Amino acid sequence: MCELLGMSANVPTDIVFSFTGLMQRGGGTGPHRDGWGIAFYEGRGVRLFQDPLASVDSEVARLVQRFPIKSETVIGHIRQANVGKVGLSNTHPFIRELGGRYWTFAHNGQLADFQPKPGFYRPVGETDSEAAFCDLLNRVRRAFPEPVPVEVLLPVLISACDEYRKKGVFNALISDGDWLFTFCSSKLAYITRRAPFGPARLKDADLTVDFHAETTPDDVVTVIATEPLTDNENWTLQQSGEWVLWWGGEVLAKGRV
């Protein structure tokens, strides 16, 4: 199994606090030693930092922890390999361009006997995760040859994720930089922080942040993770089949299949 980390915010926000907690699980407090990656959107551009090394040993992870990149949308992942060897081409998140936007994707789980129809988008590595991402993009592209608003393509995302879930475990984060779509198959939790902000204490490292000192009263920041990252806040645990479409830290749409 792997661990996911997502963020959707209405102002550029740094995710150093949550990332620090997640990175501890990459070979420190957790067994996820087979690489990690994190994608930060900056406008329509995206910065992707990845390493096939365990995050606790990774020089690139230390850079990301030191360097407070501010972003409105983030997707991160630490990996415990099941399908596909340890290596950069099998490291999440995966990126593809669709309709002039960079889409990013990270997955926790595994899919049994997953042989999607070949299409325009093709996996570079060997993971079932990247194969599912390419298949999902091929479905979107077949349904909508020209870009459409996310509300219009949402049913394609939901039905694809529901189908993948039936082949195993499929917790996933998908984004084009503006919206963030989350799908829970077995395990996913979130917290939305807004005024009045208080302190938050990491479960996996001796670190507390007082968000009151770091934010303005209008900030809305949602963090999504496989398991709650803090032990003094009320995270919402999602049920199997629950999906949420986030935008600017807020729920734009949600449902359950």
Add this chain to the structure above:
Amino acid sequence: MCELLGMSANVPTDIVFSFTGLMQRGGGTGPHRDGWGIAFYEGRGVRLFQDPLASVDSEVARLVQRFPIKSETVIGHIRQANVGKVGLSNTHPFIRELGGRYWTFAHNGQLADFQPKPGFYRPVGETDSEAAFCDLLNRVRRAFPEPVPVEVLLPVLISACDEYRKKGVFNALISDGDWLFTFCSSKLAYITRRAPFGPARLKDADLTVDFHAETTPDDVVTVIATEPLTDNENWTLQQSGEWVLWWGGEVLAKGRV
């Protein structure tokens, strides 16, 4: 104008020495303050480091200089903006997946009145460079719906580059991680280092490396740059219309249009 940096080698080689020279031109000895980027292939995977900041001021550039990433194929770029604002989505190199491989691309020059036919690949940012890259990929995809060896698709690369050159200035580096294709429209130089290796002295920084101490006798490493990066070696200056297909540091094919 921008500056290009490419490397093709027969063993994983670190490019810290050449990168250090190039980075000095990003706001230090040169005027290229509008961002920089470098893509390192690791197997079929690729690491992309980018920053819209001047390279001399960039925290990410310092990481890349400290952290000797070894790669057989590298494409780097520093930018002095002409078309498109300064920002991550306009920062080279650009990446797309084609046929299950990541293709990367960097360009020096500008194209006048360039309005390529829309296709499957679409630019995310506003540069003429990314528009040309997408157009080139669309041509390859139209000509070869299934992946083919580079020798087969080479004529498509050459004719596309020749066409772009007629619209302005088009010095470019393109790679899928195995091969590296270089096209000279106005300015491009290269050096192939092989045994017996000697010392090399950077023009742009007070730094000399003795490659003899860093290499084995079988290593072949070609470095391609807009202008020679060292002042004590014989670089080959390319002529307008010259193209080279590199593989493992060696010329696989070359010609002039």
